[in-house]
Amino acid sequence: MFSNGVITTFNELEVSLYDYIIKNSDKVTYMRIRDLAKETHVSTSTILRFCRKLDCDGFSEFKVKLKLELDKKEDIQLKSMQYSLSEFMERTLKGNFEAYILEAAQVIAQTELVIFIGIGSSGILAEYGARYFSSLGKFSLYIKDPHFPIHANYLHNSTTIALSVSGESRSTITHINKLKQEGSKIISITNNKHCTIAKISDINIPYYVTEEKSNNSNITTQIPVVYILEATGREVNQLRNINSSK
Template sequence: MFSNEVISTFNDLEMSLYNYVIKNSDKVIYMRIRELAKETHVSTSTILRFCRKVDCEGFSEFKVKLKLFLDKDQTPHLRSSQESLSEFLERTLKGNLDSYIMDAAKIIADSDSVIFIGIGSSGILAEYGARYFSSLGKFSLYIKDPLFPISAKYLQNSTTIALSVSGENRFTVTHINQLKQEGSKIVSITNSQHCTVAKLSDVNVPYYVTEEKYNNSNITTQIPVMYILESIAREVNKH
């Protein structure tokens, strides 16, 4: 609403008005134009000129746009870590997570090599997973670049472990397709079974927690992924 270009056109009086509006937005949306003029020590004509500069025909339209701006800018509520963990544990006890973990572990244990893929926060956990599996005796690699050269003979009896919250990331889907075509089996860990990555997989392990976004970033908890990765690795070690 207040772009840098618009702010640069304000004179001293308009700038003081702008500063008042920014600091008292929740009050201004309920004020009359004369009340705002009295509070800011400017004339009503200055306020109307200010409104026109922010592309409003009058003070009433300005208040409507200001309210919409405030509603859009509301900071979303963040769930506590305990709430996310409790949700996962509750659903784990009621679901088939253990059987999915066992199925995934069997495929991985029978494979000669394990490749982890993922992007963003899932990529960070994919790298952690590769290290964790290797520490428990199953040599694994995290590959970020889908064009990373791998000889086809190393993929014939391999398992790819794909991590993705949404299961719809184009980068991850493309990478899975390439590895699948080369003969690698696919185990995926996603937040839902009803996604592209899950459908491409030989075994999918879903964890179903409420998805969260903040400032256009996906901040869905990754605690379930950590638990699932470590549980699968320990089952593979038993085999």
Template sequence: MFSNEIIASFNELETSLYNYIIQYSDKVAYMRIRELANETHISTASILRFCRKLNCEGFSEFKVKLKMHVEENKKTIIKSSQHSVVEFFERTLKGDIEEKIKHAAHFITKADHVIFIGIGSSGILAEYGARYFSSLGKFSLYIKDPHFPIHSKLRNNSITIALSVSGENHFTVTHLNQLKQEGSKIISITNNKLSTIAKISDLNIPYYVTEEFYEEANITTQVPVVYILESIAREIHQLNQ
């Protein structure tokens, strides 16, 4: 509603009005124009000019948009960590995830090279996964850059493990598609088995937890991903023994 360009165009009076509206948005959304004028000591004519700058025909339309803006920006109630873990155990561990973990471990045991990819929090876990696999005897690499030169020997008989909550990250899809075309088998760990990344994978392990967002950040729990990665690594270790 209040873009950077619009805020930059405000004069001193309009900036003062903007600051009042932001501070008391819940209250302003139900005021009459005369009440707002009295509270801010700004004329109704100036308030109407302010509304027109926000592409509103009048004060009534401005209040409707303000109510929507307030609703969109209400603080998200973040679930407890116990709730997220219980949800994962109830939804996922009662299914066939253990079979998929064993299937993935057999896949990886036969591969000569293991490559992890992911972006954001998934990238951090991909790096952790590569380190954890290597610690248990299956040397693995985390590659962040899709243009990173990979020697043809590394692409032969390789497994790529892709991590993504949504399974739709454009960067990861592009990187994965490139590796798949170069002959790498794909294992993905996503929150949605119907996602693009899941569909182009040779094996997908979904974990089904409710996605959570705080403002614009995806804060969906990553506990299931850690569980799956460590379970696969331990299974590989057992197979190698």
């Protein structure tokens, strides 16, 4: 709606009007022209000139177009999320996905300590994973500090669960190398199995969803990671209950 060509034609008042509309789009669609003029400290005639530059006959038509644009964006975001989740759910019903989770759970069940590592949003999920596993009775810690020092003797009987969407996080790779040297077994959860982190792991669980970015930020859904963490944690708990009943 606001093309670069149109924006370059705005004068100073119209730029301030544009800035207000961008920041308050949902609110503007329900405002009267007098209300918008009062909020932006411009005249109604300035608003009407602004609308004509956007090929709108008046403020009412502008609000309709703005509302359609907002609805379109919301629909795209919803469809994108639905598609990513349907991709993941389809894959969980095929192939060796559950076998990967069982294999990981068997390794974790035999170790005393579980260490979750990740950076950014993966760091937040590392914290969640440690909390979830601890709630199930498995002693767990998390590392989301890229400069966290790793030099401990008790890591030989531990399992590290590395979280990374791209599988190329330098700080996570550095942590993995240090933890491997200390004897920790490495399980990684990544968006594909061809990344560096997957290749240097003992076990990799790839979930394969369409990667999404916004303004250079990775906004790929993390719902599959939560599912994998919880499914693995429950499997570990079940294995422990089976072993304790023998």
